[in-house]
Amino acid sequence: MIMKTITSFALAAPLALVALAPVTASAQEFSKELIDKGRYLATASDCVACHTNHAGGKPMAGGLPMSSPVGTIMSTNITPSKQFGIGNYTEAQFADAVRKGVRGDGANLYPAMPYVSYSNMTDEDIHALYAYFMQGVQPVDEKAPETSLPFPMNIRASMMGWNMLFRPNEMHKDDPAQSAEWNRGRYLAEGAAHCSTCHTPRGALMQEQKDLNLTGSQIGPWFAPDITNDKVHGIGTWTQEELVTYLKTGRLDHRAQAAGSMAEAISYSFQHLTDPDLNAIATYVRSVPSANATQASAPTRFDQGKAGNELAAFRGRNYAEGIKGDQAGAALYTANCASCHGYNAQGTTDGYYPSLFHNAATAGDNPTNVIAAILYGVDRHTKGGHVFMPPFGDQPNTVNALSNVEVASLSNFLLKDYGNAKLTVTPEDVQVIRQGGPSSQLVLFARIGMGAGAAAALIVLGAAVWLFRRKRAQTQTAA
Amino acid sequence: MVTKNSADVVIVGTGVVGVVIAEQLLDAGHSVLMIEAGPRVSRAEVVENWRNAPLGVKGDTSVAYPPRPWAPHPTGAEKPENAYLQFTGPDAYDQTFIRYAGGSTWHWAGTSWRLTPEDMRLNSLYGVGRDWAFDYDTLEPYYVRTEHKLGICGPSDRAQQWPQTGARSADYPMPALPFSPGEVRFTDVVKTLGYNNIPVSQARNSGMPYDGRPACCANNNCVPVCPVAAKYDAETALHRLEKKGVTLLVDSVVYQVETNAQNKIEAVSYYDQHKQSHRITGKLFVLACNGLENPKLLLMSKDDRNPNGVANSSDQVGRNMMDHPARSFTVTTKDPYWSGVGPVVNSGIMQTSQGSFRSEHAGAYFRYNNFARNRFVTFAALKKGLVGKALDEEIRRMTACTADIVAAHEILADPNNRLTLSDKKDWLGLPKPSIHYDVGDYVRKSWEAYSQPIGKQIAEAMGAVDIKISPKFNNSKHIMGGTIMGKDASNSVVDVDCRSHDHENLFIPGGGAMAAGACGNSTITMVALALKAGDAIVDQMRGA
């Protein structure tokens, strides 16, 4: 199963739940044009990526497990099934779910659902989405598995406090100083396309750090890189056309390609958007500056490394011996990777198999994506075909179940010979990525916090009781 | 319930037949224990073994698969006095097979020709050989399942499909692969002679990933190993089977099949690499070592109840050894062909395998060998003493202008083509197999009267300036026969589900069961038989 990864989640004191009785949805008929508009917006919002279990599940029927630093969240059935989906939702309830993260029964959604981003959507667009979900999606009368996070995260009402702090609740407003294209781009990028959900680093309470907008963030086993217009750390060296090409096809030759969640975003969402919308998104994203703006020219993650090999050190010698020695990384590369990526890491001339030099995957500021690509492979459906690199982890279809030591060795070879030679990878680093990425201490802190709070409450209570008894005794004595 | 030494079903051999049946049984909820004589080896190591081998021996597939002492398989390097297979008779039954976890599909080309309805009725139609015990229509659904299980690609155009007779009840899951320039030219040339060079049905991911494995990237290395697992091989199933709960014992050589007082199979025993014996019990047993190791094991397992060997009341175990005797035409052409783009076997002429002449002599299938030619021509070019530009041009010319056409013949089931136990012993002290083999007049007559003339005609039409013809029949490494199928228990070893006639809880599916092999590579039929046997086993276990 594809494990989606989210980093946002809740922390606050538990409050009482207020259950709302579901209200029957109106039975109005929506026009085809409205449903199509809603379908397009749903594509732009990439609902299907999370709300479908891609290992054979039906579209929008939920059941996709998403690994978060605090536990696994299961996506819900949002087909118009009346029994197991949202078939009974009024438009107001639908709007609250999408923009406020509040379910039809009044319970809070976890910010795995990017309602924080979708909160900018206009009423008009919500109306179209509603039409699509009510009449454009096949109802699936199957219950999706429930989410159960560890205590205290399982108390959904704890989201209310978090939402008070971190949910904007502001519908999009055009900035009159900017072009129509920029405004459209901002509406989509900050809203439906929810770029910041992955590309913006998060704080201790798992909220997006707005001042570091789009400067990159760990997202489970992958790293969503800096996409500000910084020329060194971001994509400031890309042209408008290049960014549009990347969003449309999932790759930019000799620069970068999409894997993990971004591959899904390309497959299910970006490649289906219109050229004007892609250009609008590109216009907006390319205007986003970096808080860590750097010097005008320095090496970027797109221009590192060159063609070459270390074959002469081990060709013609025994392989099993070779991978125990100094050339282990090079030998592992040749044996496992070079058949597709070339013996000089040059890829194929048609670019289907990319070169591993001049490739952001091997030259980022951290080695996460090298390790993740090796362990998980790449899976991307585009109009040009299905781009597929098999995994080398422990999956049933692994080509070769490489150990942590082997992946570290291979990663270090790739980084040194073709990428960011300043980075090194340890087997422990590999294990973290193998487990789905760094985990969060948040559950522990929450429990400690609650424990401390409870202890404090008990002390106060105990003191109150003692005082009360003492007072009573005094009163009695006085009598 | 699986313990270390018992399971519901015990499968000997982890090649394509073994892994397919294992998965059927695991999916049906049974415990499965598989015993493999050889080692578990990574794809990376096999690929590098081959790359590390000298250019001059890269034609010997065994260089990528050095055998372990306890699980010998034939190699090109072995000295004749140490050879594993012993030969008698006019023709050497010299084979290549791989005793590693994953079996011989590690190195097969992936070629997957179905039998035709006529191939399965040789005796009724042409008065020669044996009929199969069931007809093409019975086998056809299993062919479909095989094509989807392994991921076999082929053309959707009916005129390009094989067989031309007989139904194809489902499309291929993937389209045919593109031809090399050589194959394009070859197709045009043979068309002028009235022959249709059609895309090979092959177990290779065409244009897309399939079954979690990547698409073919034309690295032209299918034989001896696909570096990326775009070609199906049984190794790709092993990790998945482990996740499904199979118990897999490797480096474990089964040497005895043990019967009980009711003459059912009670256990198998194996030697580990330290020559220690272990015994594995089960409810039902499958021998999946193909048509050479299966009969050898059965003959080694003779006991009082079965004095000629287990499953051998018919005396047919080890008999009817078959292959596809082959001759090659190495053609040097005036104008370039350019083999070597795409997979190594990608197209061929099958229509020449069919016809009423089969009452007189064998049919033949002409395949275009699409191996890159550099390693075949470099030494000859260097031997000419050329240097500089002349050397470059000679190598380039010969790479472009040589091609290899192979005529593969069908052979009749002949009980005198027989595997017995020799008195030579292997490292474990087990008898080495001896095979008496004669391709027979049926094949020799075909070569004289039919396939050689056609081959020469094709070579001339290709614009040959030189034709080298192989001096004798080589083996295609398609081991068939040895545990032949039939309805009559007195002249066959297994029934229509590859169940031993003698022991109801013993199944022997695979090439050994084939009553006739026609001209096309046998693996797809082996797997169809495996699926059929697997269905029967699941039914039988349900009733048990």
Added chain:
Amino acid sequence: MTRQSNDPNGKLMMSRRGMLLSGATLLAGSMAASLCPGMALAAVDAGAQSRFMQLSNLLIDHRLNPDVGARIAETATGQYTNFAGMLDAIIAIAEKKQAKTVEEFFGDIPEGELKDFAHWVIFAWYSGCSSEKRDAKVFTYEEALTFKTTSDVVTIPSYGISGPNLWTRPNVPLSAPMPRF
């Protein structure tokens, strides 16, 4: 349609002529040594190594990888007792002729030991092996020159050449130019 060469090499190879006849062999030698970090070159010193590359570049008018050259030289040192002497002798023949291509001086190499050795060097680079036999030493597979003569059409077996089903290419006539390597 034009075919791009599949051969990607570039930056590892040193240029042929300019370095050699101008006496920059020391530079070549030190480059060769520095490009072969963890390799056992105990049998061949840097001087013989650079002479071997010089000879190779005289006999073969192509870019040659000094790392592969080091491997060949290693075997040659063991195989030919007069290795250093033969290097000098053939280089001298080429220099005497002021040969710019192998064709200009190869005929002047006397039959016998020297000519056999020259042929062996060419054999080693083109086939990547020390002989045709089963026990041959393997110096390179990927960079064997035989594959470079046809790199525009045919792959080095075990290395992919295109995305899925994208390998259709024209039947290149013999008159088409040899790939540059």
